[in-house]
Amino acid sequence: MNDVILFLTTPSTPEREDISLTNLKQLKKLGKDIIVLSTIPNINPEYYDLASLVVFDFFKGNIFKQLYKKANEYPIPFLKGNGAFFYWFDDPKFIIYTDTHFLSVYRNTKNLIKLAYSLNYRNFLYIEDDHYFSDYGLVKLKEYFTRMNVEQLNGIYFTNTWNYLSEVMHPHFWFGNSAYFDESILNRMPENYDELESQYPISCDYETFLYINIYKRVHNKQNIIIENIRGRSFDDIFGNETKINQIFSHYDIADDSRINILPYKDPNIYKLILNFRKFNMTENFTYVKVLRNDELICGVKLKLKEIISVIDLNLNLDDAPNIKVMFDSNVVKEFKGLTKDNVIKNGKWEDV
Amino acid sequence: MNCVLHFLKNESEVSILENNYDILSPSIKNQFVMSFVPNVLPNRQFEQLFYKKPNNLDSHQEEYSRYFFLYQINHFLQSKNYKRFIFVGSNTKLKSQSDLSDLLNQINAFDIDFVKFKDANGLYEDLFLARIAVLDNNLDYANCTYENYCKRQRYRNYDVYLGSPFVKVKNLEEYI
Numbered sequence: 001m002n003d004v005i006l007f008l009t010t011p012s013t014p015e016r017e018d019i020s021l022t023n024l025k026q027l028k029k030l031g032k033d034i035i036v037l038s039t040i041p042n043i044n045p046e047y048y049d050l051a052s053l054v055v056f057d058f059f060k061g062n063i064f065k066q067l068y069k070k071a072n073e074y075p076i077p078f079l080k081g082n083g084a085f086f087y088w089f090d091d092p093k094f095i096i097y098t099d100t101h102f103l104s105v106y107r108n109t110k111n112l113i114k115l116a117y118s119l120n121y122r123n124f125l126y127i128e129d130d131h132y133f134s135d136y137g138l139v140k141l142k143e144y145f146t147r148m149n150v151e152q153l154n155g156i157y158f159t160n161t162w163n164y165l166s167e168v169m170h171p172h173f174w175f176g177n178s179a180y181f182d183e184s185i186l187n188r189m190p191e192n193y194d195e196l197e198s199q200y201p202i203s204c205d206y207e208t209f210l211y212i213n214i215y216k217r218v219h220n221k222q223n224i225i226i227e228n229i230r231g232r233s234f235d236d237i238f239g240n241e242t243k244i245n246q247i248f249s250h251y252d253i254a255d256d257s258r259i260n261i262l263p264y265k266d267p268n269i270y271k272l273i274l275n276f277r278k279f280n281m282t283e284n285f286t287y288v289k290v291l292r293n294d295e296l297i298c299g300v301k302l303k304l305k306e307i308i309s310v311i312d313l314n315l316n317l318d319d320a321p322n323i324k325v326m327f328d329s330n331v332v333k334e335f336k337g338l339t340k341d342n343v344i345k346n347g348k349w350e351d352v
Numbered sequence: 353m354n355c356v357l358h359f360l361k362n363e364s365e366v367s368i369l370e371n372n373y374d375i376l377s378p379s380i381k382n383q384f385v386m387s388f389v390p391n392v393l394p395n396r397q398f399e400q401l402f403y404k405k406p407n408n409l410d411s412h413q414e415e416y417s418r419y420f421f422l423y424q425i426n427h428f429l430q431s432k433n434y435k436r437f438i439f440v441g442s443n444t445k446l447k448s449q450s451d452l453s454d455l456l457n458q459i460n461a462f463d464i465d466f467v468k469f470k471d472a473n474g475l476y477e478d479l480f481l482a483r484i485a486v487l488d489n490n491l492d493y494a495n496c497t498y499e500n501y502c503k504r505q506r507y508r509n510y511d512v513y514l515g516s517p518f519v520k521v522k523n524l525e526e527y528i
Contacts (some may be wrong), residue, residue, distance in 0.1 A: 054405070058397075111400060118427040119427070
């Protein structure tokens with residue numbers, strides 16, 4: 001046996017299932033065996049037709065925002081987590097921490113590659129479910145597979161550099177040699193909380209972790225191809241009809257990176273952040289309401305489209321109230337049982 | 353490390369599989385499922401569950417599919433550093449007081465490689481305890497091709513499937 005496609009999927013809604021199956025059907029055209037790992041049960045029977053093996057893993061490996069906050073707030077000269085994951089804004093200046101499911105991703109990635117190795121596949125394409133490769137994109141994927149085999153490569157990675165500083169590896173897909181990964185890399189991938197801590201702090205952020213543990217810290221860097229995307233896009237390689245990373249929690253209106261509450265001044269002043277930069281919003285102006293235990297405490301008409309808006313809130317959190325944020329008549333976000341301690345973990349507002 | 357590999361044979365047997373999980377889980381935490389029945393998922397905390405669509409032309413093919421599937425999952429478990437497992441089919445309801453995990457711990461490099469079970473009909477194929485590295489060697493000897501599988505039972509006068517000179521055979525009635 002030779003090549004296999006390792007497909008990680010979470011088809012939790014009809015829309016997600018549609019994106020996932022469309023992606024998988026395109027990939028099937030490559031004529032390779034496929035192993036699917038789903039993180040949810042009761043998947044569409046089509047997955048069984050398209051894949052030679054379907055695996056389920058329902059482990060919820062969340063990494064909580066307090067870990068990111070702690071990792072990012074070590075002062076010099078302590079070990080500052082270069083892998084801490086957070087959203088950073090410059091104007092106005094603030095940081096937001098969010099929970100991630102990166103531990104599940106580490107575990108599922110590791111087990112998929114272990115399967116490729118165990119089932120005697122030589123080379124693999126590891127890929128997440130939320131992409132679409134056009135026929136032109138498939139031709140390019142096929143060329144990479146050919147290079148893996150003809151040039152006897154150990155891996156082809158797609159990398160980038162964030163803010164001119166941090167080297168990362170794009171986690172959307174990559175090629176690898178199964179035996180090379182089993183021998184040199186998989187033992188570093190955490191699949192439970194103990195192992196996650198043993199890799200701290202670089203295990204905090206998925207993209208940084210991949211770059212460091214799959215490439216930077218590996219002794220044998222021979223026969224590795226790095227495709228650096230910096231200054232260009234995936235379109236340049238796979239064509240502009242190919243769509244990469246269609247599902248991203250940051251695109252969700254209720255994501256913590258979009259609507260959040262940060263501590264500001266004691267005892268009870270907080271900042272309500274409404275971040276809708278690069279967000280598909282139809283209405284120019286929105287009537288924003290904030291309710292504390294269903295009692296209106298703030299109502300204001302705002303332009304949200306393409307900007308970051310900040311509202312000062314005078315909030316008593318002593319009795320852990322429910323806070324609802326409404327846009328016009330719709331509840332878009334609810335903070336249940338919000339406490340001061342919880343808000344502190346959300347991030348940090350920095351007055352200029 | 354010890355683990356359990358459940359083989360879900362029929363949709364109607366999910367409750368038996370869950371019962372077996374509950375009996376074994378106090379002593380063996382990591383449990384897996386393999387099955388040819390798509391989307392029938394037992395309601396327990398398994399490590400992973402492996403499913404294949406059945407593609408059997410006849411009963412020989414069906415038997416071979418199971419053999420090949422076991423070969424693949426056993427190889428996976430070995431790569432994850434598991435040492436030994438209990439294989440139990442969903443048609444096999446374990447007794448709650450069975451001491452299978454004690455029996456499993458007798459399997460090691462210095463002692464036996466397999467525990468098999470027999471009843472009046474002979475060896476029972478839906479319950480056995482195996483040392484994973486030895487089972488891997490058993491299953492892998494013929495690269496698992498269908499042709500080699502068909503003549504797998506004896507190779508240079510040795511049983512090669514679940515075969516070892518170091519085997520314990522127990523009475524099935526004591527366990528199910």
